[in-house]
Amino acid sequence: MTSQDRAVFGIDLGTTNSVIARLHGGVPQALPVDGSAIVPSVVMYTEDDRVLVGREARNLALLHPDRVVRSIKRRMGQSEPVEVAGRSLLPEQISAEILRSLAAAAQAQTGEHVRDVVITVPAYFNDAQRRATLAAGERAGLQVLRLLNEPTAASLVYDHVRASEASGPELLLVYDLGGGTFDVSVLEVFGDVREVRSTTGNTSLGGDDFDEALVRMFVDELGTARGLELDASAKARLRSAAEAAKIALSSKVEVEVHEEFIARAASQPVHLQLTVTRHAFEAAILAMLRTTIELARRAIADAKLGPDEQIARICLVGGSTRIPLVRTLLAEAFEIDIHEEIDVDLAVGLGAAIQCGMLLGVSCDRILVDVAAHTLGLRAIGEDDDPYLADDPDTFAAVLHRNTALPADRTEELYTMVDDQDQVQVDVFQGESPRCSENLEIGSFHLELEPAPRGTPVRFRFAYDLDGIVKVTATQAGAEDKQKTVSLRLPDATTREAAPAADPAGVDLRRIGTDSALIRRAKRLLETAEPRTGDQLTRLIQAWGAAAPEQRGDIEDEMLDLFLEQEAGDG
Numbered sequence: 001m002t003s004q005d006r007a008v009f010g011i012d013l014g015t016t017n018s019v020i021a022r023l024h025g026g027v028p029q030a031l032p033v034d035g036s037a038i039v040p041s042v043v044m045y046t047e048d049d050r051v052l053v054g055r056e057a058r059n060l061a062l063l064h065p066d067r068v069v070r071s072i073k074r075r076m077g078q079s080e081p082v083e084v085a086g087r088s089l090l091p092e093q094i095s096a097e098i099l100r101s102l103a104a105a106a107q108a109q110t111g112e113h114v115r116d117v118v119i120t121v122p123a124y125f126n127d128a129q130r131r132a133t134l135a136a137g138e139r140a141g142l143q144v145l146r147l148l149n150e151p152t153a154a155s156l157v158y159d160h161v162r163a164s165e166a167s168g169p170e171l172l173l174v175y176d177l178g179g180g181t182f183d184v185s186v187l188e189v190f191g192d193v194r195e196v197r198s199t200t201g202n203t204s205l206g207g208d209d210f211d212e213a214l215v216r217m218f219v220d221e222l223g224t225a226r227g228l229e230l231d232a233s234a235k236a237r238l239r240s241a242a243e244a245a246k247i248a249l250s251s252k253v254e255v256e257v258h259e260e261f262i263a264r265a266a267s268q269p270v271h272l273q274l275t276v277t278r279h280a281f282e283a284a285i286l287a288m289l290r291t292t293i294e295l296a297r298r299a300i301a302d303a304k305l306g307p308d309e310q311i312a313r314i315c316l317v318g319g320s321t322r323i324p325l326v327r328t329l330l331a332e333a334f335e336i337d338i339h340e341e342i343d344v345d346l347a348v349g350l351g352a353a354i355q356c357g358m359l360l361g362v363s364c365d366r367i368l369v370d371v372a373a374h375t376l377g378l379r380a381i382g383e384d385d386d387p388y389l390a391d392d393p394d395t396f397a398a399v400l401h402r403n404t405a406l407p408a409d410r411t412e413e414l415y416t417m418v419d420d421q422d423q424v425q426v427d428v429f430q431g432e433s434p435r436c437s438e439n440l441e442i443g444s445f446h447l448e449l450e451p452a453p454r455g456t457p458v459r460f461r462f463a464y465d466l467d468g469i470v471k472v473t474a475t476q477a478g479a480e481d482k483q484k485t486v487s488l489r490l491p492d493a494t495t496r497e498a499a500p501a502a503d504p505a506g507v508d509l510r511r512i513g514t515d516s517a518l519i520r521r522a523k524r525l526l527e528t529a530e531p532r533t534g535d536q537l538t539r540l541i542q543a544w545g546a547a548a549p550e551q552r553g554d555i556e557d558e559m560l561d562l563f564l565e566q567e568a569g570d571g
Contacts, residue, residue, distance in 0.1 A: 010352025016179020
């Protein structure tokens, strides 16, 4: 058997979810367990002395919450036992059940004996926590080749996705916001060498805490009932509903929560029915997320960057980084490229498998993924726009960000500007500038509205598939019949040049409507251009206005050449 044929496995032993990945044929793969690669880190001890792990344990927790242990990772390294279902167990004993279950599932699926593994831990885990993790692996019958810091694992897998163009060391900020812990590290990467320059975090901050914020919201809603009684089963149902709502709000702007017979008050049944908006959820967790930003600043300060050093990119890890507000706050705090090419739930497990392969002499090929080459968004009225020119705003409202793994689906909400507004012009752009005039317009359409007060939400959903097609759906909130969907064909994920897209009638959507982004830019340049350039611009603008839509491409190309010539002359 050659080294390439060896069984190579890595395990992300997470607080809320765990992953087991295999390096096979030079490619790391997260293995599905019960239909999903993301396995809940939940353990249940049944009345007939069976031990259940994962999705089944999590589901039964609604009926038997006193027999279930969650988030045991938060207690690793503690000597105090956990009391559950009449048993007294050390944290490493419970973690061993998760590891044993993952190994058994991987072995059943691959036919390979799972023995040599790499297990990941937070970079800030102390000696007692690391020893407890090793003990859990030993109890599960595993040979733990190495405990790998989670940010290092993430950098390994991101490095196999994106070939670095740096000629020297590169600094990465790994922002890892999982279910139960937050970890942020600055890594220096040069070839196969990875050095953690600084790390910090919070062992009690993560998605579980965001769930609790929603649970408090639910309890407040129920609190109007006098004499409210919530038993353990009801609390478990609320936690489950909160987790589901949190996940849904990463792609939706609101979600309906409905739990019948959740409690009793004055001997009468009480039901929970509530609409939770993304805005309300983000307001509830904003303070916690601001804490993560401050910790990221501290990590950068602790790294003591030299005068010629700067963070090259931010790598997102952990399921909670899917919350849109996370990226928004990071973008506001740091003007650094943000990467999420790899499934944020799987990145650490995949990196562990790559590290295991390195230790066993098994190489890993470069990982190929499709990503959005440009940020996609909409024209909107922003703070910097002149309110007297509201018909031609220039603010770019990002919806789906560059480097997002495909396929992807994102929804954002904008609001009407005047009372009884009866239509909205939807202009879709791609680019990285905060100004639409500096990005490329790729499509435009009108949506008729039901007259309503100013501030009525209009939802915009961007669904981007692997064929480079973006479906943009605009819907007026509260008037679902006021909806329109347009498909735009974009260039391949790896292509930087935009391609035109046609609607079913064969019209180039990029050029529908009034002035395109190029024309607006030309008019601004005309105000300060030299006479010769001004004459050329005037001729092109007039020709563009007189031309049929299908004939404007050559004119715009000529205009773009003129812009480039002008910029070269200015330089």
